[in-house]
Amino acid sequence: MKISQLFSVEGYGVVVTGGASGLGLAYAEAMAENGAAVTILDIDGPRIEQEVQRLKSRGLQVRGDVADVSDHPALDRAIDNAYKAHGRLDVVFANAGIDSGPGFIGNWVGTERPRNPQGALENYTDERWNRVIDINLTGIFATLRSATRIMKPQRSGRLIVTSSVASFQCEPAIGSAYMAAKAGVTHLTRCVAQELAAYNITVNSIAPGFFVTNIGGGHAKNPATQEAVAKVLPMHRVGFPDDIKGLALFLASPASAYLTGQQIAIDGGWTLGAVD
Numbered sequence: 001m002k003i004s005q006l007f008s009v010e011g012y013g014v015v016v017t018g019g020a021s022g023l024g025l026a027y028a029e030a031m032a033e034n035g036a037a038v039t040i041l042d043i044d045g046p047r048i049e050q051e052v053q054r055l056k057s058r059g060l061q062v063r064g065d066v067a068d069v070s071d072h073p074a075l076d077r078a079i080d081n082a083y084k085a086h087g088r089l090d091v092v093f094a095n096a097g098i099d100s101g102p103g104f105i106g107n108w109v110g111t112e113r114p115r116n117p118q119g120a121l122e123n124y125t126d127e128r129w130n131r132v133i134d135i136n137l138t139g140i141f142a143t144l145r146s147a148t149r150i151m152k153p154q155r156s157g158r159l160i161v162t163s164s165v166a167s168f169q170c171e172p173a174i175g176s177a178y179m180a181a182k183a184g185v186t187h188l189t190r191c192v193a194q195e196l197a198a199y200n201i202t203v204n205s206i207a208p209g210f211f212v213t214n215i216g217g218g219h220a221k222n223p224a225t226q227e228a229v230a231k232v233l234p235m236h237r238v239g240f241p242d243d244i245k246g247l248a249l250f251l252a253s254p255a256s257a258y259l260t261g262q263q264i265a266i267d268g269g270w271t272l273g274a275v276d
């Protein structure tokens, strides 16, 4: 197989949850720019509309649908509609996620890292915990289950989960529900990969480090935060959504056919340890 075919997703039918912004939008672009037909599922209708129009004006095959990953019947319907619209379902990115508010330390990095009582365990409400788990863990489970209904009978498919370096590294500026949910999706990826391997369905996860997106109200867009984080990252720069496209293409294409149950961190070296 030629190298161009090895990395081809030409003609694929793809679904991306949380695809209207940030990393999900980058996955959608990476697929559509390489010849796939893509459905963006998201709760944010106006943003779906805006991004679908923008990508269509570039001649890409993209459609959108409003769906909340915590509304499982609606999610199933949206995935069924994408399958019907594209005539096939080859790749599903289980990506939608939210932040969990502050952790027990106020700042991401720096010499000033005061304790933040709002993020302390004893003040962590059930409501906050349940919302993060519903979307970031149960929402991933529901997306994998929904895609499997279609992929298992066809005996092929790629399931790609967005976890986080927070799945294996405690980050005190992030609320603990986020880290628990991400650790959960990482292990879920492994177990579902084992179950579905016999059906020619691979399941892998991408663990991003610090990426500039709209998560948490766009706190990562603050130049002072970016500068402080970049200072301690071994590569001395934060990640941008374009940085994730190559890995997405690898995991979606024939190039990764024999790879399953794995998590790949993409973090500018963050998890190797901070440097000054």
Ligand SMILES: NC(=O)c1ccc[n+]([C@@H]2O[C@H](COP(=O)([O-])OP(=O)(O)OC[C@H]3O[C@@H](n4cnc5c(N)ncnc54)[C@H](O)[C@@H]3O)[C@@H](O)[C@H]2O)c1
Pocket: 017, 018, 019, 020, 021, 022, 023, 024, 041, 042, 043, 044, 047, 067, 068, 069, 070, 095, 096, 097, 098, 099, 135, 139, 162, 163, 164, 165, 207, 208, 209, 210, 211, 212, 213, 214, 215, 216, 220
């Ligand atoms: N940005 C980072 O540094 C970073 C790091 C590690 C992991 N992640 C993970 O990447 C994924 C994407 O986040 P992002 O940083 O691109 O954020 P983002 O806010 O830019 O994009 C997330 C998208 O998901 C959508 N969404 C939220 N809740 C939803 C729901 N219930 N149903 C459907 N769609 C929903 C939002 O409307 C938004 O369009 C998340 O799972 C996040 O935890 C992000």
